[in-house]
Amino acid sequence: MSDRVFGKTARAAVALASALAAAGCGGAGGATVTVFAAASLTESFTELGRVFERSHPGVKVRFSFAGSSALARQIVDGAPADVFAAADHSAMQAVTDARRTAAAPRIFARNRLVIATAPGDPGGVRSLRDLADRRVTVVLCAAQVPCGAAAREALRAAGVQVAPASEEQDVKAVLTKVRMGEADAGLVYRTDVRAAGGRVRGIDFPEAAHAVNDYPIAPLTGASEPRHARAFVSLVTSARGRAALAERGFDLP
């Protein structure tokens, strides 16, 4: 009986080991480019990753999408990334300060804030001024995250005082509260409204020009695939890359 149990355990161990090995090398000897990118780039970069894999047979692109500052922290702490695309300067600056960028960062896209209104527009929001109305439930990003800093700058430029019901941890959380109708309105990026696919409405406002987010991208030192890392950066800044970004609502430099 103990032999049989041992045999089973051994077989399970071999199966597990081979599964881990397969997962570890990511395909039969092919190269993998690891791209750390801001969460707002999820849709456009996923598309560009497929374009890259088609034009570079045998090369895989792997993404880690998250908040820019969290990604910057991981890169500074030695995470194995080949390319970093951030949603603001400060996150990229942290990586540059730690001497992990292999080339000067380039601005490849810009994002601007819009007012997102809940389905059916229960708050009757038409402009930034309407957000100051106490009867309108407004959510903003917390001042500590880029979208929150941008929102405060835009509101200051407009001279509008808003008492938010909540200061959310990231822009997708603001979008969720608006989409579910818990909040009447929130300030999010134009790309987020585009990604929400018609369930929330986006209203442009002129003061958004005071708080435009620049998106820098750079290949990283210690990249396992430096040549492919540079090639991916080139793709993002190429006409094909710009088309994919513009389609998702980004402004282009």
Add this chain to the structure above:
Amino acid sequence: MTRGRVPWPLVIPAALGLAFLVLPPAGLVLRAPWSTLGARLAEPQVLAALRLSLVTATLATGLCLLLGVPLAWALARGGFRGRNLVRALVTVPLVLPPVVGGVALLTVLGRNGIVGRWLEAAFGVTLPFSTAGVVLAEAFVAMPFLVISVEGALRGVDPRYEEAAATLGASRWTIFRRVTLPMVAPGVAAGAILCWARALGEFGATITFAGNFPGRTQTMPLAVYLALETDPQAAIVLSLVLLAVCTAILALLRDRWVSGP
């Protein structure tokens, strides 16, 4: 069994287990910016978050006791069909990612939720973005800990005491109050402590359901998360405060209520 030497096959895994649990918090203590600790603690937002955390976790534990002990009794003693299914349902919040738990709460208790819509229309009560919302989010995530502990304790009780009480003419309610509850008190206390600790550390369901606003819904874990965005040192300080307060309270309670033999 008497207390004595731990048999050696248990010593090594026990030591490893202890190291695994103790070293990460010890790392926080080592990395803490001790020189600025005092100044950070004096910040009004930190105190507001700490107070809100303690108040909401305690209220959530109270709510869990009120609803969870009867539920545990029903699971342990109730003679209804589908008990195993109900028991499985009770543990759902344990496996659900807390953020999903928060969204689930919104679909029911949110402004457009099935119950929430009615609450707003009938009483003008909206739970999201309120302190009450924090309590509910914490209770949702923490109650299974209490129910499971209390149910386990109830199953361990010798039914002969309850039967004896019944033969002496006590009603089922009296038996529950005067016989059963005192016997499972240590289990209830242990469950309440687990429940309180889980509520205190709750993050995902809280920020999703109740949002984040200083003084109203920003508990310590939320403050820690946001501090991590800009100032990791401040995040470490906040975590240590939570850790110290939590450990102190639990140590005090443990000595008082659940002191073992």
